[in-house]
Amino acid sequence: MSDQNRRHMALFPIGIVTKLTELTARQIRYYEANHLIQPARSASNQRLFSFHDIDRLLTIKSYIEKGMNIAGIKQVMKMGQAASKSEARSDATDQSEQPRQDLTDVELRQFLKQQIIHRQLGETPLIRGELHRFYQN
DNA sequence: ATTCTGACA
DNA sequence: TGTCAGAA
Structure with missing residues (x-):
């Protein structure tokens, strides 16, 4: 499997992501609503984020802080x-x-x-x- | 226990 | 952006 695949593989739920990024679930959902990120969805409609989504969020966070x-x-x-x-x-x-x-x-x-x-x-x-x-x- | 969407004293 | 409700 290529590194790109791993990078885009849907892995963690929003709870993990909030801890990894220090962003609130509210913010993360808001950024998605505004097309800044497009996390995948599980069969139960739960958001599943990839490593790509993660550093994407970290980039967004830095801009927000600016x-x-x-x-x-x-x-x-x-x-x-x-x-x-x-x-x-x-x-x-x-x-x-x-x-x-x-x-x-x-x-x-x-x-x-x-x-x-x-x-x-x-x-x-x-x-x-x-x-x-x-x-x- | 977690997450989702919608709404706002 | 926070936060609460009602449902999944």
Whole structure:
């Protein structure tokens, strides 16, 4: 069985996940309702999370702690997918890298760029609270 | 005992 | 986001 299969294998119920991620069941369900994650379901309609879902949630958690809301996280994570592909094409040297955690910085800058544009267009801010320190970059 | 959905003094 | 209800 390939590693990808194991990564996407539906394994743990929400109870385990809340302990693994420090997120409340409420939050986890809310993120699913907003399509940030798509955990599998058991025959009894119980959510079953994979390792992929887990670090996906951890990524979401870090963004939430940075003051981002669902709309913002959606954008950043979509860019993350696009970025990891283009990065794989440009970086011929890195053989075995860890894309996720490493991309977060690039994603944030890309995101902030959009933020500024949207604000000028009078759109609803995607960030809440103190994240203004990043505008210096 | 756990989880699910819907709703809000 | 918390939390409670009613059902599975």
